[in-house]
Amino acid sequence: xxxxDRKPFEEIKASVKDYDKIMVLxxxxxxxxxxxxxxxxxxxxxxxxxxxxxxEGKKVEVNDEHVIRQCDDEFMADPAFLEKVKEAxxxxxxxxxxxxxxxxxxxxxxxxxxxxxxxxxxxTTFMGANIxxxxxxxxxxxxxxxxxERTGGxxxxxxxxxxxxxxxxxxxxxxxxxxxxxxxxxxxLIIERLEVLGxxxxxxPVEMYKDWRPSHSGGPRKRVREDLRL
Amino acid sequence: xxxxxxxxRLLEKGEFIITGExxxxxxxxxxxxxxxxxxxxGNVDAVNITDNQTAIVRMSSIATSKILIDEGLExxxxxxxxxxxxxxxxxxxxxxxxxxxxxxLCLSGDHQSFGNHPEAKNVFDIDSIQMIYMVxxxxxxxxxxxxxxxxxxxxxxxGAASNPFADPFQYRVHRLAKxxxxxxxxxxxxxxxxxKRFKEFMKQVVDMGLHERCKILAGVTPLKSVGMARYMAxxxxxxxxxxxxxxRLKGAGKGNVAAEGIKIACEQxxxxxALEGIAGVHLMAIEWEHRVHEIVEMAGLLPRPKG
Numbered sequence: 102x103x104x105x106d107r108k109p110f111e112e113i114k115a116s117v118k119d120y121d122k123i124m125v126l127x128x129x130x131x132x133x134x135x136x137x138x139x140x141x142x143x144x145x146x147x148x149x150x151x152x153x154x155x156x157e158g159k160k161v162e163v164n165d166e167h168v169i170r171q172c173d174d175e176f177m178a179d180p181a182f183l184e185k186v187k188e189a190x191x192x193x194x195x196x197x198x199x200x201x202x203x204x205x206x207x208x209x210x211x212x213x214x215x216x217x218x219x220x221x222x223x224x225t226t227f228m229g230a231n232i233x234x235x236x237x238x239x240x241x242x243x244x245x246x247x248x249x250e251r252t253g254g255x256x257x258x259x260x261x262x263x264x265x266x267x268x269x270x271x272x273x274x275x276x277x278x279x280x281x282x283x284x285x286x287x288x289x290l291i292i293e294r295l296e297v298l299g300x301x302x303x304x305x306p307v308e309m310y311k312d313w314r315p316s317h318s319g320g321p322r323k324r325v326r327e328d329l330r331l
Numbered sequence: 332x333x334x335x336x337x338x339x340r341l342l343e344k345g346e347f348i349i350t351g352e353x354x355x356x357x358x359x360x361x362x363x364x365x366x367x368x369x370x371x372x373g374n375v376d377a378v379n380i381t382d383n384q385t386a387i388v389r390m391s392s393i394a395t396s397k398i399l400i401d402e403g404l405e406x407x408x409x410x411x412x413x414x415x416x417x418x419x420x421x422x423x424x425x426x427x428x429x430x431x432x433x434x435x436l437c438l439s440g441d442h443q444s445f446g447n448h449p450e451a452k453n454v455f456d457i458d459s460i461q462m463i464y465m466v467x468x469x470x471x472x473x474x475x476x477x478x479x480x481x482x483x484x485x486x487x488x489x490g491a492a493s494n495p496f497a498d499p500f501q502y503r504v505h506r507l508a509k510x511x512x513x514x515x516x517x518x519x520x521x522x523x524x525x526x527k528r529f530k531e532f533m534k535q536v537v538d539m540g541l542h543e544r545c546k547i548l549a550g551v552t553p554l555k556s557v558g559m560a561r562y563m564a565x566x567x568x569x570x571x572x573x574x575x576x577x578x579r580l581k582g583a584g585k586g587n588v589a590a591e592g593i594k595i596a597c598e599q600x601x602x603x604x605a606l607e608g609i610a611g612v613h614l615m616a617i618e619w620e621h622r623v624h625e626i627v628e629m630a631g632l633l634p635r636p637k638g
Contacts, residue, residue, distance in 0.1 A: 265458045
């Protein structure tokens with residue numbers, strides 16, 4: 102899933118302060134699960150904004166709405182919902198960065214008689230897993246060429262601070278990374294896992310240079326499935 | 332000869348080598364480099380020039396290496412994977428070669444979070460082991476990574492670091508083996524205080540025959556004070572300093588700790604010299620260049636042989 106954190110309240114408030122009719126728009130998928138931008142968080146943020154502007158004597162209308170996914174047209178196509186979007190002066194999206202951009206693109210494609218302004222309320226962080234209650238950890242960088250088959254199912258590109266393909270570096274100490282004693286050394290984990298599997302020989306040959314073209318280094322990526330195209 | 336460097340020639344002759352280290356200034360002060368170089372001249376066979384060590388911005392390793400050459404010393408240019416992608420590395424290596432640099436050290440590099448620009452984006456396009464392979468390909472096949480021919484000569488004696496004290500311990504020798512497989516000519520180890528663990532490591536190295544494929548220089552850093560010993564043990568990965576060594580430093584009494592540290596270092600050098608598979612020592616006298624002559628002399632390693 103994609104994780105995110107809410108931006109500092111003052112930053113959010115400053116980004117919407119010049120508008121009278123604000124819609125806080127939640128997204129009920131990834132960011133709802135990590136409790137940063139779902140229905141409940143949209144409601145809370147709308148209340149906080151009302152209260153803060155109210156205390157300053159500013160008359161502002163703040164509504165909250167939510168959709169299942171802001172990264173998909175079909176969940177935002179309801180005409181009644183689009184009418185509300187059109188009525189607002191600004192949309193404060195608390196989806197991930199994908200959702201913010203896609204909602205903006207969709208609203209401006211479907212509502213053609215008025216430009217729709219969309220700003221983010223979250224900082225999108227990473228693709229990760231919910232490890233424990235209230236704990237998420239990064240697991241994938243989307244490099245476009247998965248190596249997990251030969252690293253015991255633990256990603257060195259993501260989980261090693263130096264993305265080493267032939268680790269561990271000399272900074273590995275007691276199973277922890279040199280950058281932070283709370284961060285596991287990915288290569289320590291890989292070696293432990295491969296030992297259990299009896300596959301330690303897999304990492305003895307030199308892993309050659311990575312081709313970064315399938316990653317973001319190759320430029321913004323696009324996925325086309327011709328068989329699914331209309 | 333792979334590189335024609337003094338370091339390579341002396342190692343081939345079987346001389347017991349001593350290399351030093353010089354950290355470039357945090358700016359443009361060439362005099363600082365010259366002063367440090369003068370203290371090292373004649374006392375060591377080659378000098379490592381660090382590359383933005385601990386991720387702190389300093390004069391470039393290439394430029395500092397060139398200054399050393401002009402001063403009549405032989406540099407070993409360090410290069411870290413943190414700050415350069417493969418294009419920058421190869422281009423800098425051409426430049427280094429053109430300036431007469433013939434030894435290098437391929438390193439991952441300390442993470443930028445340790446340094447004075449923790450906000451920086453790191454590179455890590457290729458890692459230190461791939462860097463070794465890249466330089467070997469450039470030298471032996473005369474090609475850059477993509478396969479294009481190199482115009483002109485390219486010579487380099489390829490080094491790397493090994494930390495026998497990092498974890499997981501049982502894997503450290505395999506990591507060195509991977510470096511040797513990638514094309515390593517010589518390796519310098521992390522500074523050694525725990526001689527027992529180092530001997531265990533060296534036994535594995537010798538059993539695997541790695542010392543016959545790659546020259547091994549043992550790392551030695553003299554302890555200047557009890558505080559330094561405690562700091563290193565707490566902050567440098569895997570470093571454990573035996574309690575009796577710390578007690579010995581303490582026992583030297585006020586004003587004599589540094590001298591005792593030097594004495595310990597010299598004893599370590601003698602012990603390392605007697606170990607099978609050790610071709611020399613790498614003396615990292617951090618900000619202690621002025622004591623290098625004394626240490627090398629006391630260790631009985633003067634005068635240095637001619638290449």
